[in-house]
Amino acid sequence: MRVFQCAVMGSGGVGKSAITVRFMNGSYLEWYDPTNRKQLSVDDQPCLLEILDTAGIDQYLTLNDMFIRESEGFILVFSLCQRDSFDEIIRTREAIQRIKSPEMNQDVPIPLVIVGNKSDLLDEREIDSTEGEKLALNWNCTYYETSARTASNIVPVFEDIVRQLRRNDLIKKQERDKDPNRRKRRLKSKKCVIL
Ligand SMILES: Nc1nc2c(ncn2[C@@H]2O[C@H](COP(=O)(O)OP(=O)(O)O)[C@@H](O)[C@H]2O)c(=O)[nH]1
Ligand SMILES: [Mg+2]
Numbered sequence: 001m002r003v004f005q006c007a008v009m010g011s012g013g014v015g016k017s018a019i020t021v022r023f024m025n026g027s028y029l030e031w032y033d034p035t036n037r038k039q040l041s042v043d044d045q046p047c048l049l050e051i052l053d054t055a056g057i058d059q060y061l062t063l064n065d066m067f068i069r070e071s072e073g074f075i076l077v078f079s080l081c082q083r084d085s086f087d088e089i090i091r092t093r094e095a096i097q098r099i100k101s102p103e104m105n106q107d108v109p110i111p112l113v114i115v116g117n118k119s120d121l122l123d124e125r126e127i128d129s130t131e132g133e134k135l136a137l138n139w140n141c142t143y144y145e146t147s148a149r150t151a152s153n154i155v156p157v158f159e160d161i162v163r164q165l166r167r168n169d170l171i172k173k174q175e176r177d178k179d180p181n182r183r184k185r186r187l188k189s190k191k192c193v194i195l
Contacts, residue, residue: 003037004165006111006158007052007067009092010077011085015117018148019077020053023158028149042162049158064092068099072168073111073161080116080145081124086131089114093139111164112141113157120147 008016018029024038036051054067068074076092078085093112100110116132118124129145136143142160146153 001039001046001048002169003048003050004073004162005050005052005071006073006075006161006165007054007071008075008077009054009064009067009089010115011079011082011088014077014079014082014085015146015148016077017053019075019115019117019146019154019157020051022148022151022154024051026151028151040158040162042159042166045166047162047166049162064095065099068096073113073165075113075115075157075161077115077117078127079118080127081118081121083126086116086127090135109140109164111161111168112139113161113164114139114141114143115157116143116145117148119145119152120150 008020010016020036021030022028024036036053037048038051039046039048041047052067052071054064074093074096076089078089096110096112114132114136116127116129132143132145142164144153144157144160146157148154
Protein backbone atom coordinates (compact mmCIF):
# COMPACT_ATOMS: atom_id res chain seq x y z
CA MET A 1 0.00 0.00 0.00
CA ARG A 2 1.27 3.47 -0.82
CA VAL A 3 2.57 5.32 2.25
CA PHE A 4 2.29 9.07 2.03
CA GLN A 5 4.60 11.18 4.18
CA CYS A 6 3.09 14.39 5.39
CA ALA A 7 4.42 17.09 7.74
CA VAL A 8 2.28 19.27 9.99
CA MET A 9 4.06 22.60 10.39
CA GLY A 10 3.42 25.98 11.97
CA SER A 11 4.25 28.11 15.02
CA GLY A 12 4.27 26.64 18.53
CA GLY A 13 0.87 26.59 20.20
CA VAL A 14 -1.32 26.77 17.08
CA GLY A 15 -2.63 23.24 17.64
CA LYS A 16 -0.47 21.02 15.41
CA SER A 17 -0.39 18.22 17.98
CA ALA A 18 -4.05 18.69 18.88
CA ILE A 19 -5.03 18.33 15.20
CA THR A 20 -2.79 15.29 14.74
CA VAL A 21 -4.14 13.58 17.87
CA ARG A 22 -7.70 14.39 16.89
CA PHE A 23 -7.15 12.79 13.52
CA MET A 24 -5.14 9.80 14.78
CA ASN A 25 -7.41 8.66 17.57
CA GLY A 26 -10.37 10.98 17.66
CA SER A 27 -9.59 12.47 21.05
CA TYR A 28 -8.52 15.88 22.24
CA LEU A 29 -5.06 16.33 23.76
CA GLU A 30 -4.41 12.71 24.66
CA TRP A 31 -1.53 10.35 24.07
CA TYR A 32 -1.36 8.72 20.69
CA ASP A 33 0.71 6.14 18.87
CA PRO A 34 4.07 7.84 18.27
CA THR A 35 4.54 6.08 14.94
CA ASN A 36 1.86 8.46 13.65
CA ARG A 37 0.70 6.11 10.92
CA LYS A 38 -2.92 5.78 10.06
CA GLN A 39 -4.67 3.75 7.46
CA LEU A 40 -7.57 5.55 5.86
CA SER A 41 -9.80 5.21 2.90
CA VAL A 42 -10.20 8.19 0.62
CA ASP A 43 -12.58 7.94 -2.34
CA ASP A 44 -12.91 4.21 -1.62
CA GLN A 45 -9.18 3.63 -1.98
CA PRO A 46 -7.07 2.71 1.05
CA CYS A 47 -3.73 4.29 1.88
CA LEU A 48 -1.36 4.81 4.77
CA LEU A 49 -0.66 8.32 5.92
CA GLU A 50 2.48 8.92 7.96
CA ILE A 51 2.19 12.17 9.81
CA LEU A 52 5.18 14.08 11.08
CA ASP A 53 3.99 16.35 13.85
CA THR A 54 6.89 18.79 14.10
CA ALA A 55 6.36 19.00 17.84
CA GLY A 56 8.30 21.49 19.85
CA ILE A 57 11.19 21.91 17.46
CA ASP A 58 9.80 24.78 15.43
CA GLN A 59 12.76 26.97 16.30
CA TYR A 60 15.44 24.60 15.03
CA LEU A 61 15.64 25.53 11.40
CA THR A 62 17.94 22.72 10.32
CA LEU A 63 15.58 20.12 11.73
CA ASN A 64 12.69 21.74 9.92
CA ASP A 65 14.71 21.53 6.71
CA MET A 66 15.17 17.83 7.29
CA PHE A 67 11.43 17.35 7.84
CA ILE A 68 10.67 19.23 4.64
CA ARG A 69 13.11 17.07 2.70
CA GLU A 70 11.50 13.89 4.01
CA SER A 71 7.90 14.93 3.44
CA GLU A 72 5.85 14.84 0.29
CA GLY A 73 2.86 16.83 1.52
CA PHE A 74 2.46 19.70 3.95
CA ILE A 75 -0.24 20.85 6.32
CA LEU A 76 0.56 24.42 7.32
CA VAL A 77 -1.29 25.35 10.48
CA PHE A 78 -1.87 28.79 11.93
CA SER A 79 -4.16 29.92 14.71
CA LEU A 80 -7.13 32.02 13.65
CA CYS A 81 -6.55 33.94 16.89
CA GLN A 82 -2.91 34.83 16.28
CA ARG A 83 -1.76 37.06 13.44
CA ASP A 84 1.93 36.14 13.96
CA SER A 85 1.21 32.51 13.23
CA PHE A 86 -0.42 33.45 9.91
CA ASP A 87 2.74 35.33 8.89
CA GLU A 88 4.81 32.34 9.97
CA ILE A 89 3.22 29.93 7.50
CA ILE A 90 4.19 32.30 4.69
CA ARG A 91 7.82 31.94 5.76
CA THR A 92 7.43 28.18 6.09
CA ARG A 93 6.12 27.90 2.56
CA GLU A 94 9.11 29.87 1.29
CA ALA A 95 11.38 27.33 3.02
CA ILE A 96 9.43 24.45 1.45
CA GLN A 97 9.77 25.94 -2.01
CA ARG A 98 13.47 26.64 -1.54
CA ILE A 99 14.13 23.07 -0.52
CA LYS A 100 11.69 21.29 -2.84
CA SER A 101 11.87 23.25 -6.07
CA PRO A 102 15.34 22.08 -7.24
CA GLU A 103 14.08 18.50 -7.32
CA MET A 104 10.57 19.26 -8.56
CA ASN A 105 9.03 20.52 -11.75
CA GLN A 106 7.97 24.14 -11.16
CA ASP A 107 4.63 23.49 -12.85
CA VAL A 108 3.73 20.73 -10.41
CA PRO A 109 2.24 22.21 -7.26
CA ILE A 110 3.60 20.97 -3.94
CA PRO A 111 0.77 19.14 -2.11
CA LEU A 112 -0.21 21.63 0.54
CA VAL A 113 -3.17 22.48 2.74
CA ILE A 114 -3.54 25.68 4.76
CA VAL A 115 -5.29 25.21 8.09
CA GLY A 116 -6.66 27.99 10.28
CA ASN A 117 -7.20 26.27 13.63
CA LYS A 118 -9.17 27.22 16.78
CA SER A 119 -12.30 28.18 14.85
CA ASP A 120 -14.27 27.56 18.07
CA LEU A 121 -12.80 30.70 19.66
CA LEU A 122 -15.12 33.07 17.80
CA ASP A 123 -14.47 36.14 19.96
CA GLU A 124 -10.71 35.92 19.67
CA ARG A 125 -10.41 35.83 15.90
CA GLU A 126 -7.66 37.93 14.31
CA ILE A 127 -7.80 36.44 10.80
CA ASP A 128 -11.03 36.31 8.83
CA SER A 129 -11.96 33.61 6.35
CA THR A 130 -11.38 35.74 3.27
CA GLU A 131 -7.70 36.21 4.19
CA GLY A 132 -7.13 32.49 4.37
CA GLU A 133 -9.06 31.89 1.17
CA LYS A 134 -7.09 34.58 -0.62
CA LEU A 135 -3.79 33.04 0.41
CA ALA A 136 -4.94 29.61 -0.78
CA LEU A 137 -5.95 31.06 -4.13
CA ASN A 138 -2.56 32.69 -4.39
CA TRP A 139 -0.74 29.46 -3.64
CA ASN A 140 -3.07 27.29 -5.69
CA CYS A 141 -3.89 25.11 -2.71
CA THR A 142 -6.81 24.53 -0.32
CA TYR A 143 -7.88 26.21 2.91
CA TYR A 144 -9.75 24.78 5.89
CA GLU A 145 -10.84 26.28 9.17
CA THR A 146 -10.69 23.67 11.90
CA SER A 147 -11.16 23.15 15.58
CA ALA A 148 -9.23 20.31 17.17
CA ARG A 149 -11.31 20.96 20.25
CA THR A 150 -14.70 20.34 18.63
CA ALA A 151 -13.31 18.08 15.86
CA SER A 152 -14.70 20.43 13.24
CA ASN A 153 -13.28 19.92 9.72
CA ILE A 154 -10.29 17.79 10.84
CA VAL A 155 -10.85 14.73 8.62
CA PRO A 156 -11.38 16.76 5.40
CA VAL A 157 -7.89 18.26 5.84
CA PHE A 158 -6.21 14.86 5.75
CA GLU A 159 -8.43 13.55 2.96
CA ASP A 160 -7.55 16.60 0.92
CA ILE A 161 -3.81 16.10 1.32
CA VAL A 162 -4.18 12.44 0.28
CA ARG A 163 -6.04 13.51 -2.88
CA GLN A 164 -3.33 16.04 -3.71
CA LEU A 165 -0.60 13.46 -3.11
CA ARG A 166 -2.36 11.00 -5.40
CA ARG A 167 -2.73 13.63 -8.09
CA ASN A 168 0.99 14.29 -7.75
CA ASP A 169 1.81 10.59 -8.18
CA LEU A 170 -0.27 10.57 -11.34
CA ILE A 171 1.44 13.67 -12.79
CA LYS A 172 4.87 12.21 -12.02
CA LYS A 173 3.93 8.93 -13.67
CA GLN A 174 2.64 10.71 -16.77
CA GLU A 175 5.89 12.68 -16.98
CA ARG A 176 7.96 9.53 -16.68
CA ASP A 177 5.95 7.85 -19.43
CA LYS A 178 6.39 10.90 -21.66
CA ASP A 179 10.19 10.90 -21.37
CA PRO A 180 11.39 8.88 -24.41
CA ASN A 181 14.86 8.22 -22.98
CA ARG A 182 13.35 6.67 -19.95
CA ARG A 183 11.12 4.49 -22.07
CA LYS A 184 14.12 3.35 -24.07
CA ARG A 185 16.01 2.58 -20.88
CA ARG A 186 13.05 0.64 -19.62
CA LEU A 187 12.78 -1.39 -22.81
CA LYS A 188 16.50 -2.08 -22.67
CA SER A 189 16.32 -3.24 -19.13
CA LYS A 190 13.43 -5.49 -20.01
CA LYS A 191 15.68 -7.18 -22.60
CA CYS A 192 18.26 -7.73 -19.88
CA VAL A 193 15.70 -9.42 -17.73
CA ILE A 194 14.88 -11.88 -20.50
CA LEU A 195 18.58 -12.71 -20.99
N1 LIG B 1 -9.89 26.47 21.75
C1 LIG B 1 -9.02 25.69 21.11
N2 LIG B 1 -7.82 25.47 21.65
C2 LIG B 1 -6.96 24.66 20.98
C3 LIG B 1 -7.30 24.04 19.74
N3 LIG B 1 -6.23 23.30 19.34
C4 LIG B 1 -5.30 23.45 20.28
N4 LIG B 1 -5.72 24.27 21.26
C5 LIG B 1 -5.01 24.73 22.45
O1 LIG B 1 -3.75 25.19 22.09
C6 LIG B 1 -2.74 24.61 22.91
C7 LIG B 1 -1.55 24.23 22.03
O2 LIG B 1 -1.92 23.14 21.24
P1 LIG B 1 -0.83 22.13 20.67
O3 LIG B 1 -1.53 21.10 19.90
O4 LIG B 1 0.08 21.68 21.76
O5 LIG B 1 -0.02 23.13 19.71
P2 LIG B 1 1.33 22.84 18.89
O6 LIG B 1 2.43 23.49 19.65
O7 LIG B 1 1.11 23.53 17.58
O8 LIG B 1 1.48 21.38 18.75
C8 LIG B 1 -3.39 23.38 23.55
O9 LIG B 1 -3.00 23.24 24.86
C9 LIG B 1 -4.86 23.64 23.48
O10 LIG B 1 -5.28 24.16 24.70
C10 LIG B 1 -8.60 24.31 19.21
O11 LIG B 1 -8.99 23.85 18.13
N5 LIG B 1 -9.41 25.14 19.93
MG1 LIG C 1 3.01 20.13 19.36
